[in-house]
Amino acid sequence: xxxxxxxxxxxxxxxxxxxxxxxxxxxxxxxxxxxxxxxxxxxxxxxxxxxxxxxxxxxxxxxxxxxxxxxxxxxxxxxxxxxxxxxxxxxxxxxxxxxxxxxxxxxxxxxxxxxxxxxxxxxxxxxxxxxxxxxxxxxxxxxxxxxxxxxxxxxxxxxxxxxxxxxxxxxxxxxxxxxxxxxxxxxxxxxxxxxxxxxxxxxxxxxxxxxxxxxxxxxxxxxxxxxxxxxxxxxxxxxxxxxxxxxxxxxxxxxxxxxxxxxxxxxxxxxxxxxxxxxxxxxxxxxxxxxxxxxxxxxxxxxxxxxxxxxxxxxxxxxxxxxxxxxxxxxxxxxxxxxxxxxxxxxxxxxxxxxxxxxxxxxxxxxxxxxxxxxxxxxx
Numbered sequence: 001x002x003x004x005x006x007x008x009x010x011x012x013x014x015x016x017x018x019x020x021x022x023x024x025x026x027x028x029x030x031x032x033x034x035x036x037x038x039x040x041x042x043x044x045x046x047x048x049x050x051x052x053x054x055x056x057x058x059x060x061x062x063x064x065x066x067x068x069x070x071x072x073x074x075x076x077x078x079x080x081x082x083x084x085x086x087x088x089x090x091x092x093x094x095x096x097x098x099x100x101x102x103x104x105x106x107x108x109x110x111x112x113x114x115x116x117x118x119x120x121x122x123x124x125x126x127x128x129x130x131x132x133x134x135x136x137x138x139x140x141x142x143x144x145x146x147x148x149x150x151x152x153x154x155x156x157x158x159x160x161x162x163x164x165x166x167x168x169x170x171x172x173x174x175x176x177x178x179x180x181x182x183x184x185x186x187x188x189x190x191x192x193x194x195x196x197x198x199x200x201x202x203x204x205x206x207x208x209x210x211x212x213x214x215x216x217x218x219x220x221x222x223x224x225x226x227x228x229x230x231x232x233x234x235x236x237x238x239x240x241x242x243x244x245x246x247x248x249x250x251x252x253x254x255x256x257x258x259x260x261x262x263x264x265x266x267x268x269x270x271x272x273x274x275x276x277x278x279x280x281x282x283x284x285x286x287x288x289x290x291x292x293x294x295x296x297x298x299x300x301x302x303x304x305x306x307x308x309x310x311x312x313x314x315x316x317x318x319x320x321x322x323x324x325x326x327x328x329x330x331x332x333x334x335x336x337x338x339x340x341x342x343x344x345x346x347x348x349x350x351x352x353x354x355x356x357x358x359x360x361x362x363x364x365x366x367x368x369x370x371x372x373x374x375x376x377x378x379x380x
Contacts, residue, residue: 015046016046016048019088020049021049021089024169034244035049052077082104093106096229098261103232107228112225113224114209118206118207120177120192120206123177132188140160142162143188143191152325153218155325170200174190174202193219218319220273221259259350259351262347270321274318275315314337316346316347317332318354329362331357333349
């Protein structure tokens with residue numbers, strides 16, 4: 001795998017396709033997944049991965065919510081893309097801002113890995129005869145998470161627990177969790193993305209998977225999905241990516257991102273979502289409409305009738321929670337989604353329902369709190 005040095009600038013029609021990613025182990029594993037998919041689809045082409053340390057990677061101390069923007073994971077790589085030193089960038093979709101720089105866009109989203117959050121117990125607790133759950137952990141047990149979305153939902157559901165920020169890559173976080181050093185924060189458990197653990201071969205560390213039904217937790221927008229960013233004018237790279245994207249994943253995550261964009265949320269705002277396609281038997285048929293089996297990159301139906309086991313009924317659950325967990329707005333809606341335009345509209349509809357149920361007041365209070373903290377920091 002290539003180092004973090006930038007590749008020489010060259011047109012995207014060159015034999016080698018330059019893939020950009022962050023330097024962390026997980027990011028490289030994810031870039032390898034994309035490279036493997038492209039190699040299978042286009043074996044005659046050559047691919048090179050170029051990794052760099054982004055601002056978010058370099059600062060492993062500051063809590064994520066203090067950065068106030070998702071671009072800390074993306075903008076340095078995007079500069080290489082604009083300069084044509086890269087042909088595409090592999091991102092965790094949950095790390096991408098909902099508004100991208102001019103002339104850049106998401107060209108493909110790969111089939112989604114498990115989007116749920118994972119409850120990971122300290123190794124010594126996990127090895128006990130009766131490992132505790134979130135509900136049965138002793139009062140004041142410390143849960144490590146760098147996400148205000150996770151901590152806000154957990155405060156609401158499990159007020160007997162305490163929460164502490166934890167930064168670093170997955171390996172570093174697990175080492176902090178299992179540490180017995182009395183000078184370090186003694187975490188009882190971590191909440192991590194299941195997708196990252198599974199991609200790293202660490203699925204065995206998962207104590208429980210969290211969802212609306214199990215643990216009451218909704219995941220982050222875009223969690224578990226890999227997005228590939230390109231230049232709008234790069235038809236060659238878009239053609240390569242046309243064979244590796246998953247349209248159903250794209251539609252589901254587009255609905256999630258439309259929700260977040262409408263609420264003007266970011267990684268520091270506690271918006272949780274959960275989307276799932278209903279099985280065909282549970283779906284409501286639409287009289288006079290025969291859904292297509294496949295959809296092109298624009299979301300337009302092509303080909304014949306859908307396979308019997310498929311459904312175009314998408315359910316979205318969403319929640320906005322105050323930082324202290326005391327106030328929340330929730331909604332669950334199901335709609336037939338067969339185009340990306342419908343997915344985008346669905347996200348806006350869910351956002352409107354959340355606003356009706358008090359989400360705007362919660363978000364206003366969060367933004368006011370952030371402004372006060374920033375002013376205090378500026379005067380320090």
